[in-house]
Amino acid sequence: MSLRLRTITREEHLSFVRSLPSASHMQVPSWGEVKAEWRSESVGWVDPTGAVVGAGLVLYRQLPKVKRYLAYLPEGPVIDWFDPDLDRWMQPLLAHLKAQGAFSVKIGPPVVVRRWEASTIKEAVAGQEAKRLRDVEPDWYEPRAFEVADRLRRSGWLQGEDGGAGFGDVQPRYVFQVPLASRSLDDVQRGFNQLWRRNIKKAEKSGVEVVQGGYEELAVFHQLYLVTAERDRFTPRPLSYFQRMWKALTSEDPNRMRLYIAYHEGEPLAATTMLTVGEHVWYSYGASADHKREVKPSNAIQWRMMRDSYALGAGIYDLRGISDTLDEDDPLFGLIQFKLGTGGQAAEYLGEWDFPLNKLLHKALDLYMSRR
Numbered sequence: 001m002s003l004r005l006r007t008i009t010r011e012e013h014l015s016f017v018r019s020l021p022s023a024s025h026m027q028v029p030s031w032g033e034v035k036a037e038w039r040s041e042s043v044g045w046v047d048p049t050g051a052v053v054g055a056g057l058v059l060y061r062q063l064p065k066v067k068r069y070l071a072y073l074p075e076g077p078v079i080d081w082f083d084p085d086l087d088r089w090m091q092p093l094l095a096h097l098k099a100q101g102a103f104s105v106k107i108g109p110p111v112v113v114r115r116w117e118a119s120t121i122k123e124a125v126a127g128q129e130a131k132r133l134r135d136v137e138p139d140w141y142e143p144r145a146f147e148v149a150d151r152l153r154r155s156g157w158l159q160g161e162d163g164g165a166g167f168g169d170v171q172p173r174y175v176f177q178v179p180l181a182s183r184s185l186d187d188v189q190r191g192f193n194q195l196w197r198r199n200i201k202k203a204e205k206s207g208v209e210v211v212q213g214g215y216e217e218l219a220v221f222h223q224l225y226l227v228t229a230e231r232d233r234f235t236p237r238p239l240s241y242f243q244r245m246w247k248a249l250t251s252e253d254p255n256r257m258r259l260y261i262a263y264h265e266g267e268p269l270a271a272t273t274m275l276t277v278g279e280h281v282w283y284s285y286g287a288s289a290d291h292k293r294e295v296k297p298s299n300a301i302q303w304r305m306m307r308d309s310y311a312l313g314a315g316i317y318d319l320r321g322i323s324d325t326l327d328e329d330d331p332l333f334g335l336i337q338f339k340l341g342t343g344g345q346a347a348e349y350l351g352e353w354d355f356p357l358n359k360l361l362h363k364a365l366d367l368y369m370s371r372r
Helices: 010-018 087-099 118-127 143-154 185-191 194-206 215-232 239-252 297-311 333-340 359-370
Strands: 004-007 039-046 052-062 069-073 102-107 112-117 174-179 209-213 257-264 267-277 280-288 316-322 345-349 353-356
Touching: 004 087, 010 039, 010 052, 039 087, 052 087, 087 102, 102 359, 112 118, 112 143, 118 333, 118 345, 174 333, 185 297, 194 297, 209 215, 209 297, 215 239, 215 257, 215 267, 215 280, 239 257, 239 267, 257 297, 267 297, 280 297, 297 316, 316 333, 353 359
Parallel strands: 069 102, 280 316
Antiparallel strands: 004 039, 039 052, 052 069, 102 353, 112 345, 174 316, 174 345, 209 257, 257 267, 267 280
């Protein structure tokens, strides 16, 4: 059955996403408004009956002084990735994007390849033999994911050698998730390690109060975020970015974005943003003060978000990116170490892939990105 690709309306796009258990928060129409520096387009695959059977949010970034674009579908598109005839999805996409002036296309198939339970990872760290997740036998793997990779490779799609293992991709290839489906909240809490359980109790005894904030409280979040940026040495986004994010996402769905703030004796000590699409919830941004860390506001806020995710009917609470390093001397190891305490699972996605529609311009972009 052949498929046709066309621009679809915002309503068609949203209706398709709502028909699914979940899709990436970067593949909903409102995400195009969040990324204001990119032009966006909703595209849909249509079957012979006229039904939309796949959708994608394309972000276009123009090259300086020329009308040529990088076309990027973060954590998408949302299609049947296990279709043996993947070309019937990819060819219409490439033809459409080429006609739009794209010189290169980047996609992020939302396909999980492997999963490792927290207990497996802890054992590997203690053994000190495996230095990376990929060196450890997974607890689960999806054989069809390797077939998807083969099909993409045979069709001319390219992937960097590192494959995003150390955050080389734009979006993280490795993430850490806490399964909520078919579990009680007691099950979830029993999965935490002793340190996490102790820290949550310590926060409760210390009087840490976690509350939901609204648009006005984004300024409180941002002050803590600036403190975090200075401490962790990254370039912070401006407050206007989070305000735009709030307006765009909550206009689409009032629960799409939430803000949580942990207070102690009236003082904000930690704040987070949470995103929801269907049954998938993401912890997206986190911020915390430099002082009073002993009252454990970060553990308290995470536990509150997990409980609220559960109440929303979520099947997965996603703590987002980790590196695949298991080397305790690696500065990136701290990320996985903190998230391991939740007793969840590390998941490896198929990573991001590029298709050069203009090889010269694609190579120039590659060179530019490698020097950043």
